[in-house]
Amino acid sequence: MAITEKELEELFEKMPKKMEKNRRKHIMIKNGELESQAIEANTRTVPGVITNRGCAYAGCKGVVLGPIKDMIHITHGPIGCAFYTWGARRNKAKTEENVKNFMNYAFSTNMQEKDIVFGGEKKLAAMIDEVVDMFHPNAITISATCPVGLIGDDINAVAKAAQERHGIQVLAFSCEGYKGVSQSAGHHIANNNLMANVIGTGDMEKAPGKYSINILGEYNIGGDSWEIERFLKEIGYNIVCVMTGDGAWEHIRNAHVADLNLVQCHRSINYIAEKIQTKYGTPWLKVNFVGVQSTIKSLRDMATYFDDPELTKKTEEVIERELARVQPVIDQYAKICNNKTAFCFVGGSRGHHYQGLFRELGIETVLAGYEFAHRDDYEGREVIPDIKTDADSKNIPDFQVEPDPSRFHLRMSPEKMEELKQKIPLGDYAGMNLEMKDGDLIVDDLNHFETEEFIKLLQPDIFASGIKDKYVVQKMGIPAKQLHSYDYSGPYAGFNGAVNFARDVSMAFASPTWNYITPPWKTAPLLEGEFGEGGKA
Amino acid sequence: MSRKIEGVKNVNENPCNMCMPMGGILALKGIEQTMVVLHGSQGCSTYMRRHISQHFNEPIDVGSSSLNEKGTIYGGEKNLKQAFNNILRVYHPQMIGVLTTCLAETIGEDVERIAAEYLRENKLNYPIVTAPTPGYGGSHAEGYFFTVRRIVEGLAKKAEKNYKINIFVSNISPADIREIKRILDLMQVRYTLCPDFSDTLDRPYVRPYTKIPEGGTKLADIAEMSGALATVQMGMTVDESISPGEYLREEFGVPLYTIPIPIGLENTDIFIKLLQELTGGVIPLSLQNERGRLVDAMIDSHKYNFEGRSAIFGEPELVYALAGACIENGIMPLVVATGSKNSTLCTLVQDLSAEKGLDFIPEIVTESDFKEIRGLSVAKGVNVAIGHSDGHYLEEQENIPLVRLGFPIHDRIGGQRILSVGYTGTAMFLDRVTNTLLAAKQKSYRQTMYNKFYRGKEKSEVAKYELLRV
The missing domain is CATH 3.40.50.1980 (Nitrogenase molybdenum iron protein domain)
Structure with a gap:
């Protein structure tokens, strides 16, 4: 069932004036007949609506830097921020030979009132000395929290001095929580610094072998990256580094040698993908390893890029074998899932990626959106020139890169590039909206009020989002699937991940639990008529 | 440059506490039809909602004034007032609680004035309770009590004696x-x-x-x-x-x-x-029986419990109560720790130890972190840990089983249902600890026996003899 313009109008009428004016621009019903349909994104959240968005620190330390396992990540600030990003995202990391692993640790300067008054630089510097003494990390990051910028602690100077003192890299990230409008600002800040100071500082001059790639924007939630790497390695790809799931500073430094960058989460990492291309000549390819068909398409796109009969043959072999293995299992689960509808509201790429996997199970996504995406994640990269830069986006310094005099080289002729661009999403992302059907709802920065209202109107069978709205949805009698942390499950990417996801979603539908919601002394039809949460009752 | 400030540790490695507004939210969630707004970056409210949700498995709606760079320069008044507007309209609460964050406090926001002004401008007679709770002002434990105090300061009026x-x-x-x-x-x-x-x-x-x-x-x-x-x-x-x-x-x-x-x-x-x-009332028989059952349970388990050597950590108030409960059952608390700054806890536990005539003084640490708690627990030979989920490293890496209790419980379900108070709750708490000790013992029994007594073929006679003496 689709939502009508009238129903949407009624919803807007329930909002306070200012909120309504704002939210109108972030909510749209897909209409493919229009030449273009613009949505507003990456603008300030209305205060007081219950948003799912986080802050710049969350995007920088929590998302991009946190998974790099061999660096010590120091949170400079009062204790809360370090605590809240401690293992909370389920980005898994395993210990490799000769690579350190600090994934289980949270480090904070635990600033107190006196540090706010007198400054926290000395404490930070002393703390760096302590962690170096104790852990001998190869590199350190310092992430700033709100008070740091306000009291004027110069974390860059502290980092520089510590770097000289200890002879290891110490990077400072000014990702104070108030920067930008969401965690997206933090991704950008993290990307800039990694690009400026880490990527390309390794000694490798040449790719370690044929088909060398980096996987960008994959954070190994619940082991996703391990599943992806499993079949990529089998096909014959050499994975130079993953940014940043189960990633290592040691490896990221050599990212410049790869011949192709895969971009999984476009939002959080596209800055690096673009800049590597400018500086080292490595093209990037938008991939999606969520869902069997999307995975297969991504593998074929990669084979097309490398254009090698041997690789193509191996790719098809793996696809055929994996498909024969997983498809019958998925088909069984699809019987449970068939003809159901879903809401899919996640961060910056999963709101899009999971739609394909849902479709394979026979579940239609009727509402989708992103927490912190930009317009290009909805409408495709072609809108980038049209995006107005506002005060909030200007606050994040964009730095320019030049082709590296010794390490830049073209991976192919410009003609060949152009030819490939016609076939595969090379350096391009067409956005989420393209994948959605007419009449579907697209909502940017969905808030709790709207969540409830849209559930009443559309009554989806499953709601895919995060823990903050999970319990609202479940209390409305609808199963929820956490797509940030996977409800302690996973992996969900790749072939095995699709099976896991199909199983978990089927469990949500088939669990006997839902049969007991209505007490025996209340008859079901009466309940629907009298107590239904509105809308359809 | 001197590398170390003698005796002062600057790093907090694996924290044992959260920040002030976290406790403030919990307090305000206990007030009828109340909505909470955090005045600061929206990350604060998002992070805290996320963690509270995970513990209670409940929706946790907390608004934010979503301050950004502009707000930090010109003040966040406009944002906060807009947040009030939207929350009143959408949620219709009977009260709003405003907690501040690091950001709001560092830029010196006077939320009490802003709230009063908002009410005046909108001609509202409406309770808005404010509590300045910067993250650097204390831990969530202090945030909790301070916010309760602010609620009472804001709402309590001179009233007739009501004998409640x-x-x-x-x-x-x-x-x-x-x-x-x-x-x-x-x-x-x-x-x-x-x-x-x-x-x-x-x-x-x-x-x-x-x-x-x-x-x-x-x-x-x-x-x-x-x-x-x-x-x-x-x-x-x-x-x-x-x-x-x-x-x-x-x-x-x-x-x-x-x-x-x-x-x-x-x-x-x-x-x-x-x-x-x-x-001046009577203690009903049923309650007296509950006490009797608890004592009976304590006697039933006393030998198992006396093998317990515990590490207790969490909020000061909880830690103090647990120390007492452990001592009276012989589950001697060797390590008593809190992430909060609280010298009273030290004195109280010391007094308690003296009063009970313990032949040791528990290691009492405040402003602690899990590096310290873990180190002390290993050094002291602790065999059971009691506290919130972040002690799971003790279990996973040091083989010290963890009895989960307190806040937050994020790696198990049902933190909201853990019952530990009163005679009946204490019996349940005690059973959890006793059974954890028993499970650990049973799990390692064969190995322990093997290590202790088996000395190879030639010494089997000796082993037999020693076994007989057990």
């Missing part, structure tokens, strides 16, 4: 709060319990879904706390400056009785005896 008893609970589980209410009802006490998040943070499944859950301490009851017969506050470790009971005593002359959380036989006895003295 005020009960201020510390951050215990919804199940614990329900148990305390059950005991109060059994004792036929008329009371106002605050904050009461027993329903709001553990709400039954009912249709239709409401944005703000039913339950919580009634605003009208808080208003009349000033006329109560007495205040009973579970807050032995709570500083006067953040004590709600102290406020009622100073401002309205309500006598204050400070007691430990009733976990453990003696701590529960203190609570029951105090209620009896205050009300």
Whole structure:
């Protein structure tokens, strides 16, 4: 069932004036007949609506830097921020030979009132000395929290001095929580610094072998990256580094040698993908390893890029074998899932990626959106020139890169590039909206009020989002699937991940639990008529 | 440059506590039809909602004034007022609680003035309670009590004597709060319990879904706390400056009785005896039987328990009550730790140890982190840890089993249902600890025996002899 313009109008009428004016621009019903349909994104959240968005620190330390396992990540600030990003995202990391692993640790300067008054630089510097003494990390990051910028602690100077003192890299990230409008600002800040100071500082001059790639924007939630790497390695790809799931500073430094960058989460990492291309000549390819068909398409796109009969043959072999293995299992689960509808509201790429996997199970996504995406994640990269830069986006310094005099080289002729661009999403992302059907709802920065209202109107069978709205949805009698942390499950990417996801979603539908919601002394039809949460009752 | 400041540790490695507004949210969630707004970056409210949700498995709606760079320069007044507008319109709460964050406090926002101005501008007679809770001002434990105090300061009015008893609970589980209410009802006490998040943070499944859950301490009851017969506050470790009971005593002359959380036989006895003295009522037979059953349980388990050597960590108030409960069962607390700054806890536990004639003094550490707790636990030979989920490294990496209790519980389900207060709750707590000790013993029994007694073929005669002596 689709939502009508009238129903949407009624919803807007329930909002306070200012909120309504704002939210109108972030909510749209897909209409493919229009030449273009613009949505507003990456603008300030209305205060007081219950948003799912986080802050710049969350995007920088929590998302991009946190998974790099061999660096010590120091949170400079009062204790809360370090605590809240401690293992909370389920980005898994395993210990490799000769690579350190600090994934289980949270480090904070635990600033107190006196540090706010007198400054926290000395404490930070002393703390760096302590962690170096104790852990001998190869590199350190310092992430700033709100008070740091306000009291004027110069974390860059502290980092520089510590770097000289200890002879290891110490990077400072000014990702104070108030920067930008969401965690997206933090991704950008993290990307800039990694690009400026880490990527390309390794000694490798040449790719370690044929088909060398980096996987960008994959954070190994619940082991996703391990599943992806499993079949990529089998096909014959050499994975130079993953940014940043189960990633290592040691490896990221050599990212410049790869011949192709895969971009999984476009939002959080596209800055690096673009800049590597400018500086080292490595093209990037938008991939999606969520869902069997999307995975297969991504593998074929990669084979097309490398254009090698041997690789193509191996790719098809793996696809055929994996498909024969997983498809019958998925088909069984699809019987449970068939003809159901879903809401899919996640961060910056999963709101899009999971739609394909849902479709394979026979579940239609009727509402989708992103927490912190930009317009290009909805409408495709072609809108980038049209995006107005506002005060909030200007606050994040964009730095320019030049082709590296010794390490830049073209991976192919410009003609060949152009030819490939016609076939595969090379350096391009067409956005989420393209994948959605007419009449579907697209909502940017969905808030709790709207969540409830849209559930009443559309009554989806499953709601895919995060823990903050999970319990609202479940209390409305609808199963929820956490797509940030996977409800302690996973992996969900790749072939095995699709099976896991199909199983978990089927469990949500088939669990006997839902049969007991209505007490025996209340008859079901009466309940629907009298107590239904509105809308359809 | 000197590398170290002697004796001072600058790094907090794996924190044992959270920040002030976190505790403030929990307190406000215990007030009837209340919405909370955090004045600061929206990350604060998102992170805290996420963690509270995970513990209680409940929706946690907390608004944010979503301050950004502009707000930090020109002040966040406009944002906060807009947040009030939207929350009033969409949620229709009966009260709004405003907590500040690092950001708001660092730029010097006066939320009390902003709230008052908002009400004046909109000609509203409406309760907005404010609590300055910067992350650097203390831990979530202090944030909790301070916010409760601010709620009472904001709502309590001069009232007629009403002969009720005020009960201020510390951050215990919804199940614990329900148990305390059950005991109060059994004792036929008329009371106002605050904050009461027993329903709001553990709400039954009912249709239709409401944005703000039913339950919580009634605003009208808080208003009349000033006329109560007495205040009973579970807050032995709570500083006067953040004590709600102290406020009622100073401002309205309500006598204050400070007691430990009733976990453990003696701590529960203190609570029951105090209620009896205050009300002159009788202790019903059923409650006396509960005590009898607890004592029976303690006797049944005493040998197992006396093998326990515990590390207790978490919020100061909880840690103190647990130390008492452990000592009376011989589960000697070798390490007592909190992430909060609290010198009272040290004194209290030292006094308790002396009073009980312990032949050792527990290692008491405040402003601690899990590096320290883990190190001390290993060094002291601890064999059971009691505290919140972040002690799971003790279990995973040091093989010290963890009995989960307190806040947050994020790697297990049901933090909201863990019952540990009163005689019955104490028996349940004790069983959890005893069974954990037993499970550890049974799991390693063969290995322990092998390591201890098996000395190879040639020494098998000796081993046999030693086994006979066991």
